[in-house]
Amino acid sequence: MRIAFTTKGKDWDSQMDPRFGRTDYIFLYDDESEETLIEDNTAIQNAAHGAGPQTAKKLFDLSPDILITGNGPGGNAAEVLKKSELKIYIGAGNMTVKEAYSAFKEGRLDAN
Amino acid sequence: MKIAIASGKGGTGKTTLSTNLADLCAERKDFPGIILADMDVEEPNSGLFIQREVQKEIIRNKMIPQWDKDLCSNCGVCDSICRFNSLLKLGKTILVMPELCHSCYACSELCPENALPMQMQKMGRQTIFNTDSFIFIESRLDVGQEQAVPLIAQSIEYIDSKYPKDFLVLLDSPPGSSCPVIEAAKNSDFVILVTEPTPFGLHDLKMAVNTMREIKKDFAVVINRFGIGNDAVIRYCSDEKIDIIAKLPDKREIAELYSKGKLVHRDVPEFGKELKKVAKYLKRLSDRRNNQ
Known part of the structure; x- marks a missing residue:
């Protein structure tokens, strides 16, 4: 299973980014191969419009099974993500990546 | 004045x-x-x-593009050209988000297949x-x-x-x-x-x-x-x-x-x-x- 996190940094101890569209990084973890992959999304800060759909497109191309984030995607981004099979969990905005992963494993995060 | x-x-x-x-x-x-x-x-x-x-x-x-999937060759020019990210290539589909569109016509004009004709929207x-x-x-x-x-x-x-x-x-x-x-x-x-x-x-x-x-x-x-x-x-x-x-x-x-x-x-x-x-x-x- 491949899990994507919206994060402010590149490590397990980094803070989660509560924002979806303007998240700094997408942290991708494959819990079978135990591989991580970091997608740099910092360039999105320059986008005046449509940051949500743009990040959603990136996620669509990465095609993880699960997304863990803070506030959840907005309307346009949600429209894009509907085209994928992705399951979204929210409410992890104030955690570290590690904490968010445990919270998800223990079923403490809300499905969006 | x-x-x-x-x-x-x-x-x-x-x-x-x-x-x-x-x-x-x-x-x-x-x-x-x-x-x-x-x-x-x-x-x-x-x-x-x-x-x-x-x-x-x-x-x-206002005018917004409407995607014609039969004409589309899936080249992605429209996605790369839109300054407002109002149009995305998702696999084989093009998703248009009318709320983000500024009616600039760029995607419609530059589409090599004319697959994005502009349509009127109230x-x-x-x-x-x-x-x-x-x-x-x-x-x-x-x-x-x-x-x-x-x-x-x-x-x-x-x-x-x-x-x-x-x-x-x-x-x-x-x-x-x-x-x-x-x-x-x-x-x-x-x-x-x-x-x-x-x-x-x-x-x-x-x-x-x-x-x-x-x-x-x-x-x-x-x-x-x-x-x-x-x-x-x-x-x-x-x-x-x-x-x-x-x-x-x-x-x-x-x-x-x-x-x-x-x-x-x-x-x-x-x-x-x-x-x-x-x-x-x-x-x-x-x-x-x-x-x-």
Whole structure:
């Protein structure tokens, strides 16, 4: 299973980014191969419009099974993500990546 | 002559100034005709203060691309070209998000397969009213529409094409300092920034001033609710050499009349006196422009 996190940094101890569209990084973890992959999304800060759909497109191309984030995607981004099979969990905005992963494993995060 | 009545902060009195000024200018007959146009298309409210009769209603449309999947070769040019990210290539589909589209035609023109023809979508309407003394025009965006700019642009274009240049056009503009107010201001000859003498008023006035300087528009300030807050707005305007045209007083009576949907300049003499300064300022501005 491949899990994507919206994060402010590149490590397990980094803070989660509560924002979806303007998240700094997408942290991708494959819990079978135990591989991580970091997608740099910092360039999105320059986008005046449509940051949500743009990040959603990136996620669509990465095609993880699960997304863990803070506030959840907005309307346009949600429209894009509907085209994928992705399951979204929210409410992890104030955690570290590690904490968010445990919270998800223990079923403490809300499905969006 | 077109005057945009704008502000940084919302609720400083753009509509109070616009409606009363239109009424006073019509009474003074300094100009051959007066048009008041409510350009705050997301929440037009000038009409609440004006006895009016509908003369004409115009449906306003904008153009957005519609994806034809049979013609599409899935090359992705449209996705890479859109500055507003309103069009995305997702695998084999192209997803168009009409709310983000600015009707720039780039995707439609550059699509090698002509698979993105532009289609009309209704965004709102523009209504022309007759009143006893001036022409009132209201532009109103439909609920759910997010782009104010195309409607403002089309509305001003209509005014430019239908009415003589020597009419005084007052544009009751949207608040803030972003695209909608810029659209109204950039198409005007002069901008009046309405502010209140409070720290919030000053903070947003500075943003509006910077915006007007950036787009190289001449402007001056009207202070509304003069008497509350502090003198920081006056000091700022004096430091920056910005004209203060008038100081509309803060009075409970004004708020009471406003809450009943009534104009105030006749009933509150202190207000009327200051408002006359604005009317005279516009007359001088127009004379100066005509002599140039």
